[in-house]
Amino acid sequence: MNPFEHLGIEAGADEREIKRAYARRLRQARPDDDPAGFQALHEAYQACLGYAQHLRWQAMQDAEAGSDESTPVSHAHEHIASDEAPASQAQDQPDRARETRADDEPGHAPEHEHEHESDELAPPPNEFDFNAFMHELLQRAAYQPSAGLARWLRESEPLYSLDLKLALRAPVSQVLAQIEHPLPVEATAVIFEFFSLDVVGEHDAWLHEHAARARDRAESNQRFHYTLEALQSPRVKPVDRLLTRELARSRHWPRRVFIALVPLLPMRLIGALKALQGIDAQQAALQLNGESVSFWQRATDPLRLSRPRVAIASMRIVVYYLALVGLMNLLIADLAPSPVRDLxxxxxxxxxxxxxxxxxxxxxxxxxxxxxxxxxxxxxxxxxxxxxxxxxxxxxxxxxxxxxxxxxxxxxxxxxxxxxxxxxxxxxxxxxxxxxxxxxxxxxxxxxxxxxxxxxxxxxxxxxxxxxxxxxxxxxxxxxxxxxxxxxxxxxxxxxxxxxxxx
Known part of the structure; x- marks a missing residue:
């Protein structure tokens, strides 16, 4: 039985129908009398509601795709504000907003569901600016401790509306999954907990996919930075710190020539590069020096006789030859080398x-x-x-x-x-x-x-x-x-x- 069948409604039902069906079903599955039935009903309600919100969000994206090239979340506040014709403002009816929130929390049954069977979720304030909210959210998540971020989210008055929080789940998860620089793991966990993204089930595949991707990107970004910092710490060998600086910093010719002349160092550098790319390829492309990475990839590519590879080979042949001739001249008195022929x-x-x-x-x-x-x-x-x-x-x-x-x-x-x-x-x-x-x-x-x-x-x-x-x-x-x-x-x-x- 899918969530819509559990509520007794069609798969294309809107949020108003979902709300009414949920209120009707609550009469038969009260949390005090049937905790398991109530939990299953609540999960079906959340799944249906998330799916309906996703459909609205997708419809908004499709409608704006041809005329606006901004990001998919750039007009989410318009979608949230214009989704339903507001019966009244939430701030004018605090008692009703509290009843709505109590109805949607697990473990709570509505005390007056027969009086509010036809009510809708309290709509968000029309003046809510999604772009400004996401900008501040990302700034605080990137630079503020997780405790401060959690306090700011709890004290944000527009987010008192359960309707707004539920409508924000899809765009917030999409932004977290697509931003260029992933947020710290601790900040991501705070956002997931506040918007209930950490309990998204596989029944909502779209939201589950974006939430999982956002979490994975945050974790891989953390591992990447830990590994990069470890490779540059005093605890590792000096040669490993030298190779990491070559990958992460701008071109420095003495360092590059030294790495090129010492046997095996280029391949060791490529090994470190592959290890970092294996952790997070996107962050490796952003954090490492692109010119250095490209140079050493071409210099060590066994399938191509690229210019860096030929230059390094020529330089090594000359230097090694001169060093070998000097050593053998010390041991063999009558040695008569022919540099042009030998090289x-x-x-x-x-x-x-x-x-x-x-x-x-x-x-x-x-x-x-x-x-x-x-x-x-x-x-x-x-x-x-x-x-x-x-x-x-x-x-x-x-x-x-x-x-x-x-x-x-x-x-x-x-x-x-x-x-x-x-x-x-x-x-x-x-x-x-x-x-x-x-x-x-x-x-x-x-x-x-x-x-x-x-x-x-x-x-x-x-x-x-x-x-x-x-x-x-x-x-x-x-x-x-x-x-x-x-x-x-x-x-x-x-x-x-x-x-x-x-x-």
Whole structure:
């Protein structure tokens, strides 16, 4: 039985018919004699009344849609004031207004329903200005404590009219669901309680949808601001505060260049951005710096060779090359680098890698993705190429091995990321010590130590995946056997240093 059938009226009944039917039914379901029946009747009455008000509100919107481009709530006060021809002003009949309010409150039966069976709800004052009311309501809700907001609503004389409060439920919930900046959770709860929006049932789907959306937006907005504040607090790592400032503040070139040059920081920034967007995408678009967000999204998009991505890659190649040449010049006296050739080869390798990555993401067959890990395949091919290139151009081979080793060590989850990085340093030092003792040449030691470190990461992921019966992608997110690798690397370093010290 739907609410209209419960009251014994047609589904298209107006508020006058609903009021009369409710008064008639109250004679058969008094709260003292039949509390359950009275509660069901009252719920049906509220549902019918809300639906009728929604129909009137929707009719007003449809009528004004063609001639006025203001928001749907801009003329709600006209709708409220002109809905019914007032029999008399509420302020002229305080006794009747009190009886009307008592009739509509749960748990109260009208004492004189036989005398007022044909009465309507007391209409709101004609001078009520909905726009001004909503402006003040939003201002107080945004900047005033919730206790002050509740007191202001209780003391607002126009809202003494139950008819006005009921008519305001639909437009107020619609405004709260659509405003650009959601209100605080506490203020939203006060408004919901005052206008009885927290007890809207699913029988009034339109009002229930807007009320639920308003509540969800307030809660997600609160979570977004808490997360953003937490990422900028002294309790988090300085690098996380730096990345958050890059997302939230205006462009600062030294900070942006630093993030671009440090390996893995751009991807960490994108991870923080996705976390904030996952909480509240609308607030992320409003609160974060749009230029910074767009720049880093284009710079880290693996499907496009965008200008930011090419610029960052070129800058990294030059800086890393100069740093590597300086280090190797300290260790190898007769080194004769060829910067133009080395940089050209390095950039060509990167461009080929980027194109192959984009192509694989677009066209790699699904069956192969399930059986072969794309990153593992590319990393293995790149390491083989670096090993072949090492005798010819140790600089490019060393740089390629370093990039693959760092990338392989950064694929772990945040819980195990530090462990994988420590393992990278330990394995590189151990391989360098062993190769230096074996060959006695830094020219061979540096590139092959870096290439070997990347190879050990790949071998570890594949072996751990086979041992656990999981995919290689899943294995890369776990700690695996890195503690054993760190321990073995430490033993190898200690033995190598002992042999060096004893000739």
């Amino acid at each position: 050209s080869v390095a950039f060509a390798i990167w461009a080929g890698w980027a194109c192959a990555q984009a192509a694989s993401l677009r066209w790699w067959p699904t069956v192969l993705v399930e059986r072969l890990d794309r990153r593992t395949v590319f990393s293995t091919v790149a390491l083989i190429g670096a090993a072949v290139l090492a005798p010819i151009d140790p600089f490019v081979a060393s740089g390629l091995g370093l990039v693959i080793a760092l990338m392989a060590g950064s694929e772990r989850s945040p819980t195990h990321g530090s462990l994988a990085q420590y393992a990278t340093y330990a394995m590189c030092a151990a391989l360098g010590t062993v190769l230096l003792l074996t060959t006695g040449s830094w020219r061979v030691t540096i590139p092959y130590a870096l290439i070997g470190t990347g190879a050990l990461h790949i071998i570890h992921s594949v072996a751990y995946a086979w041992y656990r019966g999981i995919s290689v992608a899943q294995a890369r997110t776990q700690a695996g056997w890195y503690w054993y690798l760190v321990g073995a690397s430490g033993i190898a370093i200690a033995v190598g240093l002992y042999k060096m010290a004893n000739g």
